Amino acid sequence: MNDEILNGLLLDEECTLTLGEMSRACAMHAEWILELVEEGILEPSGEEMSHWRFTAPALLRARTVMHLQRDLGVNLSGAALVVDLLDEIQMLRQQLGRMGGC
DSSP: OOOOOOOOOOOOTTOEEOHHHHHHHHTSOHHHHHHHHHHTSOOOBSSSGGGOBEEHHHHHHHHHHHHHHHHHOOOHHHHHHHHHHHHHHHHHHHHHHHTTOO
16 A cells, blocks of 8 residues: 655646745746746746746646656756647647547
8 A cells, every 4th residue: 555645736727826836836946937937938927026927737837847857858948849849739639629530
């Protein structure tokens, strides 16, 4: 039997996270989140950094980048390309599903 305790954060599409919350949810420094914003991987709402809000899908993107970097050694530019392609694949699958192709 596995006695491992799992911690999680349940978010809905309308939930938003501050920079600090996003940093804690990814277990990464805020500077890393800033790099993701600068690279165009994340697009927070809010004009000033103190008012930034990140959506649940942004958290998923950040965690995907984190895993790509940690597990596969992908650099930030490569990770940006991967998450963009993953988003495009998801969008195409949804379109195909609406057309009755899946």
